[in-house]
Structure formats: structure tokens, C-alpha cells
Amino acid sequence: MKVARIMVESHSPKVAVIGAGISGLTCARFLVEHGMQVSVFEKSRGVGGRMSTRRSPQGYHFDHGTQYFTVREERFSRYVDAWVSAGLVDRWAGRICVLQRGEVAEKGENPARFVGVPGMSSVCKHLAADLQMKFRCEVGSVCNEGTSWRLADVESTPLGAFDTLLVSAPAPQAAALMEAVPGLANRVGQVEISPCWAVMTVFRCTLPLGFEGAFVHESALSWISRNSSKPKRPDAPESWVLHASSVWSHEHLEDSREEVAGALLDEFWGATGHPRLESEHVAAHRWRYAQPREPLPESYLFDQESRIGACGDWCGGPRVEGAFLSGLALASAVVDTLGTN
Ligand SMILES: Cc1cc2nc3c(=O)[nH]c(=O)nc-3n(C[C@H](O)[C@H](O)[C@H](O)COP(=O)(O)OP(=O)(O)OC[C@H]3O[C@@H](n4cnc5c(N)ncnc54)[C@H](O)[C@@H]3O)c2cc1C
Structure with a gap:
């Protein structure tokens, strides 16, 4: 049984998701449910992004974003x-x-x-349960090596190589991470x-x-x-x-x-x-x-050839609903392209 599981894992695509807001987590969860090996990298110390809950040192809680x-x-x-x-x-x-x-x-x-x-962060915490997450990890560079994407944090510490890279950061931050595909980066940079x-x-x-x-x-x-x-x-x-x-x-x-x-x-x-x-x-x-x-009209961006994509509330529709549906749409496109169980 264990051997069979290891074999499935070794053949399933390795996907990196940058950002643990609702769009990135929705996308990551859907991909895991479709048999992919997903790693989520988040620069802050918890999930939620703009849906996070802020705790003061005195113990007060605030929904300070959404x-x-x-x-x-x-x-x-x-x-x-x-x-x-x-x-x-x-x-x-x-x-x-x-x-x-x-x-x-x-x-x-x-x-x-x-x-x-x-x-407010309860939904994101739920989506993140059991996902492979790395917090306090700001992805600083992404490098396309033909068939894989190699990531490193802002201190140049290697984060691994992945078949597919999905970026769910706000558009200006996403554009900087997608420079290897100028057509996509320019589109993202317009937002x-x-x-x-x-x-x-x-x-x-x-x-x-x-x-x-x-x-x-x-x-x-x-x-x-x-x-x-x-x-x-x-x-x-x-x-x-x-x-x-x-x-x-x-x-x-x-x-x-x-x-x-x-x-x-x-x-x-x-x-x-x-x-x-x-x-x-x-x-x-x-x-x-x-x-x-002004969000882009597309609900997600994905370049099939280089297997890099993006999602977030700046794709398709603003607000929480738009971000959620964008993450879902990107994940469906990845599953259709890479086709797993
Ligand atoms: C003040 C405020 C009020 C709002 N009010 C509402 C509201 O009432 N109703 C509503 O529907 N929506 C509201 N929104 C919008 C809503 O919060 C967003 O639409 C939604 O949460 C966006 O989710 P996301 O996943 O696209 O992005 P985010 O939540 O921004 O997630 C992106 C994540 O990527 C991480 N990240 C960025 N760069 C890197 C990097 N290099 N490496 C690693 N991680 C990185 C960020 O830390 C972040 O956690 C509000 C937003 C704000 C800020």
C-alpha cells in the first residue's frame, strides 16, 4: 500500500503556489484533491492574506482587511x-x-x-488544513529551466524545483515574479x-x-x-x-x-x-x-507551454468571491492541461 502511494506521488506533477490568500489556497486545495503534489509558499506568518484576522499583543482580534x-x-x-x-x-x-x-x-x-x-480567516484556515505550507517565506526569484521552475526565497535560499508555478500574489507583486514570461508579466503589470x-x-x-x-x-x-x-x-x-x-x-x-x-x-x-x-x-x-x-476580464492566466499561471481578485472579478472563483478556474485549467486522476 505504501509503495503504491509513493509511486503515485513520484509521478504526479509538482506544483508551487505562491500566496496563501483565498485564491491561492482554493487553487492549491483543488489541485491536491486531483492528485497533485502542491507546495504553498507564504511570506507572512499565517494564512488569509487580505482575509486574515489581526491579533493585537493584548489579545484583541480584528478583521482589519475584508x-x-x-x-x-x-x-x-x-x-x-x-x-x-x-x-x-x-x-x-x-x-x-x-x-x-x-x-x-x-x-x-x-x-x-x-x-x-x-x-475572517476561518475559511482560509479550513482550506489550508493538510496542505504543505511554508510560512515566513517570501519567494524572491523564479527561474525557468526548460521543463521545471526553480524557486528561491529573498535570501536566495533554494525552495525546490516544480513542474508548474502558480502565482496568487496581488498583481504588482505577481508581475515581478512572472518576468520570465514577458507577455504574461506585462499583462499582469497593467493592473x-x-x-x-x-x-x-x-x-x-x-x-x-x-x-x-x-x-x-x-x-x-x-x-x-x-x-x-x-x-x-x-x-x-x-x-x-x-x-x-x-x-x-x-x-x-x-x-x-x-x-x-x-x-x-x-x-x-x-x-x-x-x-x-x-x-x-x-x-x-x-x-x-x-x-x-480594474481587474482583468480573464478569470485566470495560464501559459500552457511554460506551465506558469496566476490567479487572484485582480483576475475576473474583485472581492472575495472573485478571488475564490479565480483560484478555482486556474486549478481547473491546470488539471485539464496536466491531466491527473
Ligand atoms: C482593507 C480591505 C477591505 C476589503 N474589504 C472587502 C470586503 O468587505 N468584501 C470583499 O469581498 N472583499 C474585500 N476586500 C478584498 C478581499 O480581501 C480580496 O479580494 C481577497 O482577499 C483577495 O484574495 P487573494 O487570494 O486574491 O489575494 P491575497 O489575500 O492578497 O493573497 C495573496 C498572498 O500572497 C502573499 N504573497 C505576496 N507576495 C509573495 C511572495 N513573493 N512570496 C510569498 N507570498 C507572497 C501575500 O502575503 C498574501 O498572503 C478587502 C480588501 C482590503 C485590503
Whole structure:
């Protein structure tokens, strides 16, 4: 039995996936289910990418990137239903409105909004279970050696040779890793991704604002949410996440975290009209690559000849749903090309 397994493994394609966000993990899981040997390389210390959950040294948890996700396509809906049944995801029924100069207005459309429980990263953790992962590993160079791709990290430590290379990093980072195939790299390099400064803060008492999330207009902020109002966050203190607009984030990209936290808290009190309170905790995080301005129309890119491909929310459609479907589409294309069990 063991011999048979070793033989299957030795003949199955070796695939490297760069990035452990939802697109890369979806792709990796699908390929493993189709008999391929997959290694995932991730530069941060955990899974999730822009869907990760941030833990402060004091033990506070924040969804500091993705706030919730919606479902438009039937193909995605089936997976989300399964995640809900498995207790990985729940609906966030909080009141979401529009905030403009202290005035609260209802949001026109009100789709079902889903969040990971007990934190946004739950889906990615689930997808990553049993995958062969290497964390704190930033891939710095990829070299095409004819029939294989040889990878090394940023300190030139070799990471191995692979039959197929799949990149799920945000487009500007992906383009740099795909330079060996200039046609693809140029296409990827066309996609611009807007930045976003996020501020995470905790208060001692509940703010009587009458909503759980708001799209903010005419402000440096674009979005604020009561992080602690999301389902299955037991005993969470009153915590808020503030997102700056892409214009403000771009203009203040190189500001210090302290400057950004101070400026965005000022905006928060100005936008809500609530008297200023002292924060129990405050931290800022810069997402240099937050949201694609204009995703490519293709849901994935794959060069059959050199066996290099890319996926992510900048392919096909933005947001979590687009990233998931992109990862799935790339994996299907790889299976069709390499054809395994
Ligand atoms: C502030 C913010 C708010 C958002 N709000 C929402 C929302 O409310 N709803 C919604 O649907 N979507 C939202 N999004 C978008 C959503 O988060 C993304 O569409 C989705 O998570 C993208 O997944 P991905 O796998 O394509 O990319 P990522 O999650 O970015 O994953 C790419 C991974 O690649 C890794 N990586 C990059 N370069 C390397 C390298 N050289 N070596 C190794 N690893 C590397 C990165 O560390 C990262 O983990 C938001 C995003 C941000 C930043």
C-alpha cells in the first residue's frame, strides 16, 4: 500500500503556489484533491492574506482587511452554504448604512453579508488544513529551466524545483515574479491596486451609534464597522475598524502609523458626531495593495507551454468571491492541461 502511494506521488506533477490568500489556497486545495503534489509558499506568518484576522499583543482580534463578503454567483453560493453548515461562516445581520457629515441614511441595497467565525480567516484556515505550507517565506526569484521552475526565497535560499508555478500574489507583486514570461508579466503589470490604511481601536463602553457598519461619504474614511458586532465573537470588547478612502490612503501612504491612527480617529468622531472618547487600544495597518482598480476580464492566466499561471481578485472579478472563483478556474485549467486522476 505504501509503495503504491509513493509511486503515485513520484509521478504526479509538482506544483508551487505562491500566496496563501483565498485564491491561492482554493487553487492549491483543488489541485491536491486531483492528485497533485502542491507546495504553498507564504511570506507572512499565517494564512488569509487580505482575509486574515489581526491579533493585537493584548489579545484583541480584528478583521482589519475584508469586512464581509457577498454572494453573486451560484458556483460560489454552493461553497458558502457548505461553510455555513460547517460553522466556518455566519451571516452578519448588523445594520449597515451610509454616513454623510453626521447624517445616517439607509443603504439602498442590502445583500446577505457573510463573515468568517470566530474571525475572517476561518475559511482560509479550513482550506489550508493538510496542505504543505511554508510560512515566513517570501519567494524572491523564479527561474525557468526548460521543463521545471526553480524557486528561491529573498535570501536566495533554494525552495525546490516544480513542474508548474502558480502565482496568487496581488498583481504588482505577481508581475515581478512572472518576468520570465514577458507577455504574461506585462499583462499582469497593467493592473493597478489601490492602497488602504486601516485603523483598529477598542473603547471601554458601547458607542450608541445605531448601526454596525457604515459607508462614509465626504470624508477621509470610506468605511467604519463595529468589529465586535460580528457573530460568534464572544466577550469581544467594543472594537471598531476604520478604513481610509483609496485617495486619502494614497496621499498618506508613507505617513507613520501613529499619524494615520490620530488622523483617522479624528475623522471618525467628525463623521459620527459622537463626543470624542479615549481609546483603550489603537493600531494602524497599511494595505499597500488593497483593491484592484480594474481587474482583468480573464478569470485566470495560464501559459500552457511554460506551465506558469496566476490567479487572484485582480483576475475576473474583485472581492472575495472573485478571488475564490479565480483560484478555482486556474486549478481547473491546470488539471485539464496536466491531466491527473
Ligand atoms: C482593507 C480591505 C477591505 C476589503 N474589504 C472587502 C470586503 O468587505 N468584501 C470583499 O469581498 N472583499 C474585500 N476586500 C478584498 C478581499 O480581501 C480580496 O479580494 C481577497 O482577499 C483577495 O484574495 P487573494 O487570494 O486574491 O489575494 P491575497 O489575500 O492578497 O493573497 C495573496 C498572498 O500572497 C502573499 N504573497 C505576496 N507576495 C509573495 C511572495 N513573493 N512570496 C510569498 N507570498 C507572497 C501575500 O502575503 C498574501 O498572503 C478587502 C480588501 C482590503 C485590503
